[in-house]
Amino acid sequence: MNGTSFPLPRVRLINPTFERSTVASKRQNQKTIPSFHFKASSCERKMMSRRRRNCREKKVEEEEPIGGDMEDLFSEKDTHNIRMSLLDWYDDNQRDLPWRKRRSETEKERRAYEVWVSEIMLQQTRVQTVMEFYKRWMHKWPTIDDLAQASLEEVNEMWAGLGYYRRARFLLEGAKMVVAGREGFPNKASSLMKVKGIGEYTAGAIASIAFNEAVPVVDGNVIRVLARLKAISANPKDRITIKNFWKLAAQLVDPSRPGDFNQSLMELGATLCSVSKPSCSSCPVSSQCRAYSLFQENRTIPVTEYPTKVVKAKPRLDFCCVCVLEILNQTGGRFVLVKRPEEGLLAGLWEFPSVILDKEASVAARRKAINLYLKETFHVDPKETCTIVSRKELGEFVHIFTHIRRKIYVELLVVQLTEGGTIDLFKGEAKDTLTWKCVDSDVLSTMGLTSAVRKVYSMVEAHKQDSSVPSNRTVISRKRRIT
Numbered sequence: 001m002n003g004t005s006f007p008l009p010r011v012r013l014i015n016p017t018f019e020r021s022t023v024a025s026k027r028q029n030q031k032t033i034p035s036f037h038f039k040a041s042s043c044e045r046k047m048m049s050r051r052r053r054n055c056r057e058k059k060v061e062e063e064e065p066i067g068g069d070m071e072d073l074f075s076e077k078d079t080h081n082i083r084m085s086l087l088d089w090y091d092d093n094q095r096d097l098p099w100r101k102r103r104s105e106t107e108k109e110r111r112a113y114e115v116w117v118s119e120i121m122l123q124q125t126r127v128q129t130v131m132e133f134y135k136r137w138m139h140k141w142p143t144i145d146d147l148a149q150a151s152l153e154e155v156n157e158m159w160a161g162l163g164y165y166r167r168a169r170f171l172l173e174g175a176k177m178v179v180a181g182r183e184g185f186p187n188k189a190s191s192l193m194k195v196k197g198i199g200e201y202t203a204g205a206i207a208s209i210a211f212n213e214a215v216p217v218v219d220g221n222v223i224r225v226l227a228r229l230k231a232i233s234a235n236p237k238d239r240i241t242i243k244n245f246w247k248l249a250a251q252l253v254d255p256s257r258p259g260d261f262n263q264s265l266m267e268l269g270a271t272l273c274s275v276s277k278p279s280c281s282s283c284p285v286s287s288q289c290r291a292y293s294l295f296q297e298n299r300t301i302p303v304t305e306y307p308t309k310v311v312k313a314k315p316r317l318d319f320c321c322v323c324v325l326e327i328l329n330q331t332g333g334r335f336v337l338v339k340r341p342e343e344g345l346l347a348g349l350w351e352f353p354s355v356i357l358d359k360e361a362s363v364a365a366r367r368k369a370i371n372l373y374l375k376e377t378f379h380v381d382p383k384e385t386c387t388i389v390s391r392k393e394l395g396e397f398v399h400i401f402t403h404i405r406r407k408i409y410v411e412l413l414v415v416q417l418t419e420g421g422t423i424d425l426f427k428g429e430a431k432d433t434l435t436w437k438c439v440d441s442d443v444l445s446t447m448g449l450t451s452a453v454r455k456v457y458s459m460v461e462a463h464k465q466d467s468s469v470p471s472n473r474t475v476i477s478r479k480r481r482i483t
C-alpha cells in the first residue's frame with residue numbers, strides 16, 4: 001500500500017496538525033513518501049475508524065493535537081522494547097568521550113557543569129572538534145566557580161575556532177548567574193531554563209544526565225531517529241512538528257535511567273542512524289522502526305527519506321574589505337585590531353579594520369571605502385599623520401556564517417606614523433565609540449581569533465614570507481598617497 005491510497009481529508013480527522021505538515025512537506029519534496037498515517041494495517045484502520053466515530057460522538061474539537069491520540073505515540077510494548085534495546089546497546093557501545101565521566105552522588109553539580117559546557121560546545125560542532133576544546137576548557141575552568149571569575153575576553157579566546165560566539169558569552173553569563181544565586185545549581189529542567197543561555201534542549205540534557213530527572217531531549221539526531229522510528233514525513237522544521245517530536249521523546253524517556261536513555265537516543269542518531277548511511281542491520285531498534293519496515297516492503301523508499309529534507313533558505317551575500325593595518329615603529333610592526341560591538345554578529349570579538357560593502361567592488365572602490373574609514377575612524381591620513389610603506393592586495397576568500405555568505409577582500413597596508421601622528425591617531429569620537437589595540441605579531445599569533453580573522457592573518461604571514469617587502473623597515477624614503 002503506498003502513500004496515495006488514503007485521501008488526505010481522512011487523515012485530517014486523526015491528526016490535523018500532522019496532515020497539514022505532510023501537505024507542506026509534499027510541496028517541498030516532490031517525491032511522495034509514506035507517512036505513518038498512510039501506512040495503516042487493517043487493525044490500525046479499525047482503530048482509525050473507531051476514533052473517527054468517537055470524535056463525532058464526543059464532538060471532539062477538530063484541532064486536537066498529537067499526543068492526545070495514542071495512535072500517534074508509541075505503543076506501550078514498543079516503548080518498553082525501545083527503552084530496553086537502546087539502553088543495552090548503549091551500555092555496550094557508547095563512545096568514550098571526555099564529558100561522560102561518571103561522578104559520585106556528591107558531585108552532581110560538577111557533572112551538571114560538565115554536561116552544560118559539552119552540550120553548548122556540541123551545538124553545531126562535531127564531536128571530534130569539541131573534544132580538544134572541552135579538555136582545554138576544563139583544564140582552565142574545572143568548576144563553575146572558576147568559570148564565573150573569567151572575563152569575556154578570556155572565554156572568547158578559549159572559544160576561538162568553535163564559532164557561534166554568542167554561545168560562549170551566554171555560557172559565561174549563565175555561570176555568573178548560577179554562582180551569584182543563593183540556591184545552588186538548579187536541578188530541574190524548568191529552573192535550568194531560567195538561566196541565561198540554557199534552552200529546552202540543554203535543560204533536558206543537564207536535568208536528565210546530572211540530576212536524573214525524567215525529561216526528554218530533542219536535537220537533530222533525536223529528530224532523525226524518531227522520524228524514522230515513526231516514519232514521520234512532516235516538515236521537521238515546522239514548529240508544530242517539533243512540538244510533536246518532544247512529545248514522542250517524552251514518552252520514550254526511561255524513568256529509571258533518563259540520562260542514559262537520552263544519551264543512547266542521541267548516540268544512535270550520531271552513529272548507526274546517520275543522515276545518509278544508516279546501519280539498519282546492526283540497529284538495536286530495527287524491529288520497532290517503521291521506516292525500516294516500509295523499506296523492506298518497498299525497496300524504492302529508503303529510510304533516508306525520513307525526516308523530510310527541507311530546502312534551506314539561501315544565505316545573504318555580502319562583501320567586506322579587510323585592511324590589515326601595520327604600523328611601523330622603531331622596534332618593528334604592530335597591527336591594529338578593532339573590537340566588534342557587544343551585540344550582533346561576532347559580538348565583542350577582535351578583528352582587523354574592515355568595511356562592509358553592499359556589492360562587489362573594484363580595487364579602486366574598495367580602497368576609497370577603506371581610506372575614508374581609516375581617515376574618519378583612526379585619523380590615518382598620509383597627508384597628515386602617516387607615510388605609506390607599502391600597500392598590497394593579498395587576495396580574497398568566501399566565509400560562510402549561518403545566514404551570510406561573505407566575500408572577504410584582504411589588503412595589507414603598512415604605514416609609518418609621522419611625527420605627531422601617534423598623538424593624532426584615534427583622536428576624536430572614535431576614542432569613545434571604538435575599542436581598539438595595537439599588537440605585535442607574536443601576540444597576534446597566540447590570540448584567540450575567529451577563523452575568518454585567522455585566515456586573513458595567515459594570508460599576511462604567507463605574503464611576508466614570500467615577498468621581499470620588509471616587515472620592519474623603519475626608514476621611509478618618500479611619502480606616497482593612498483590610492
Ligand code: SF4
Nearest residue numbers: 273280283286289303
Ligand atoms: S532501523 Fe535504521 S532507520 Fe531505523 S532507527 Fe535503526 S538505523 Fe535508524
